[in-house]
Amino acid sequence: MSATSMEDEKEHVRKMTRRVLWKLDIHVLPPLAFLWLANFIDRTNIGNARIAGLERDTHLHGTQFNTALAIFYVAYILVELPSNLVLKKFKPSRWLPFLVTLWGTVTTLSGLIHNFGGLLAIRFFLGFCEGGLLPGIMLYLSTLYRPHELQQRVGIFYASASLSGAFGGLLATAILKMDGVAGLAGWRWIFILEGIATVVIALTSSIFLPADIQSAKFFTDEEREFALARLRTAFGVTTTAPLSEPSQRITRPSTDPEKADEKADEATLEVHTTEQLVVNAEDERFEWGEVLRGVKDPQLWMTALSYMGIIICLYSFSLFLPTIVAGLGYTGSEAQLHTVPPYVPAVVLTVVVAILSDKLRWRGPFILIFLPISMAGYILAIAAKTNTQRYAAVFLMASGIYPCGPCILSILPNNNAGHYKKATTVALQLALSNCGGFIATFTYDSSQAPTYIKGHSITLAFVCVAWLAMFCNVMYCLWENKARAEGRRQDNLTKYQELWDSGKTRAPIGDRHPDFRFTL
Numbered sequence: 001m002s003a004t005s006m007e008d009e010k011e012h013v014r015k016m017t018r019r020v021l022w023k024l025d026i027h028v029l030p031p032l033a034f035l036w037l038a039n040f041i042d043r044t045n046i047g048n049a050r051i052a053g054l055e056r057d058t059h060l061h062g063t064q065f066n067t068a069l070a071i072f073y074v075a076y077i078l079v080e081l082p083s084n085l086v087l088k089k090f091k092p093s094r095w096l097p098f099l100v101t102l103w104g105t106v107t108t109l110s111g112l113i114h115n116f117g118g119l120l121a122i123r124f125f126l127g128f129c130e131g132g133l134l135p136g137i138m139l140y141l142s143t144l145y146r147p148h149e150l151q152q153r154v155g156i157f158y159a160s161a162s163l164s165g166a167f168g169g170l171l172a173t174a175i176l177k178m179d180g181v182a183g184l185a186g187w188r189w190i191f192i193l194e195g196i197a198t199v200v201i202a203l204t205s206s207i208f209l210p211a212d213i214q215s216a217k218f219f220t221d222e223e224r225e226f227a228l229a230r231l232r233t234a235f236g237v238t239t240t241a242p243l244s245e246p247s248q249r250i251t252r253p254s255t256d257p258e259k260a261d262e263k264a265d266e267a268t269l270e271v272h273t274t275e276q277l278v279v280n281a282e283d284e285r286f287e288w289g290e291v292l293r294g295v296k297d298p299q300l301w302m303t304a305l306s307y308m309g310i311i312i313c314l315y316s317f318s319l320f321l322p323t324i325v326a327g328l329g330y331t332g333s334e335a336q337l338h339t340v341p342p343y344v345p346a347v348v349l350t351v352v353v354a355i356l357s358d359k360l361r362w363r364g365p366f367i368l369i370f371l372p373i374s375m376a377g378y379i380l381a382i383a384a385k386t387n388t389q390r391y392a393a394v395f396l397m398a399s400g401i402y403p404c405g406p407c408i409l410s411i412l413p414n415n416n417a418g419h420y421k422k423a424t425t426v427a428l429q430l431a432l433s434n435c436g437g438f439i440a441t442f443t444y445d446s447s448q449a450p451t452y453i454k455g456h457s458i459t460l461a462f463v464c465v466a467w468l469a470m471f472c473n474v475m476y477c478l479w480e481n482k483a484r485a486e487g488r489r490q491d492n493l494t495k496y497q498e499l500w501d502s503g504k505t506r507a508p509i510g511d512r513h514p515d516f517r518f519t520l
Helices: 003-057 063-092 092-112 114-130 133-142 146-176 186-208 220-239 257-266 288-295 298-327 330-335 343-360 362-382 386-399 404-415 419-433 436-443 453-485 491-501
Strands: none
Touching: 003 063, 003 092, 003 114, 003 133, 003 146, 003 186, 003 220, 003 298, 003 404, 063 092, 063 114, 063 133, 063 419, 063 436, 092 186, 092 288, 133 146, 133 404, 133 419, 146 186, 146 404, 220 491, 288 419, 288 436, 298 330, 298 362, 298 386, 298 404, 298 419, 298 436, 298 453, 343 362, 343 386, 362 386, 362 404, 362 453, 386 404, 404 419, 404 453, 436 453
16 A cells, blocks of 8 residues: 555544544533433532521431431442443433433422421432433443543533532522422422423433444444444454354454554554454343452452542532531522532533543543642631631632542543443442442531531541542552563463353453553
């Protein structure tokens, strides 16, 4: 092939890549962003309802409000793994909107509660409906985008969570003006109207979301073929398996997966080889062995511990920011409006870090950089002597914690290969880390107002734990990558061959392949 022909081919690949990514982005990301926006608004509107009279009208006392928040996480955690394991069977484009429709209905019913028992029941079912959304979104996106295109997409829909904090406050301020309409208190209208809006968002998103690349109607035949080929090339050696006959041994592929990921856009897109069987995600069948392989992954436990610390900070911040602001002396609509500004820098930084993270192929290092900003916020809040200092601390808390979310959510989809192993680790990471929700809901209570020093101190400790756990994960990835580069993981091929020959697996080799490299 002449130099001119090669340049023409490279230019064609670049143009097709831009076209495919653009079509995916405009058809997939807006619906997901709206679903995630609805998720956070429906989860955090109870904080806005609290300062609008929910506790008084439902006769709550002591820690009953915190208990109602905690019961949400019981159902939320239980449903995450089962939801991810059935995602492929029921199709993400149907399953995710179905879950959101259910919880929108439950949120609407929240406006009808009259006592503590009713609030407990509603919060439990809300958690049961919401639990499958985030692990489902992460698994879904990992089937549409290549590993180092993932985080900036996650950052876009995750930024909507930051935005939801601001939007939720503004929306609550507007809805509270309906206080007394139809004989209902303003806080009841918050639940009713936001629940109805959630159902509308879910039904609308189901129209636009594709189930997968193969069935995406917005692609031409050429674009669909190209999109599938580039995705499978990026997965490289992870989709390989031995040929059916035991005598056909696995051979080391000639293509390094990192080079494939870096240069596939400039090369001829080719997936199948003559020496190996390829098991693509859509062809992989469920095996309990893959679930167990996910459970035993060290990165699952390190990132889950780190994410737990992040979640304790994130949830306590979003749930109790209205209460903290009220403790600074603001009331009613003024308190709702003062919850908005801290989210603005958080939104901007979340998107900026997500883009840089994909370009640099860093996940953990950005978490190690930004968590100390959040730590500084909590230290300032503890030491603060004035309300101005406390309010400034809130900005540091949000700016440090929100950009970490997309980073940690992208680690396991990048570092796990094999559909059901990835489904397991993504769901379990969230299930384990969401146990932090129990701690977050009891971190702050009204007896600490207006300083909340105890709550800030507890959260600060968990942010420090999150930093240490992420440091360990980064070191583990560096160590494992070094071992693979030096050829010390070649026995993984032999072990996998033995599993295949004995009939114990028909899953692809996945991230066990010695040519696979972990993203930091």
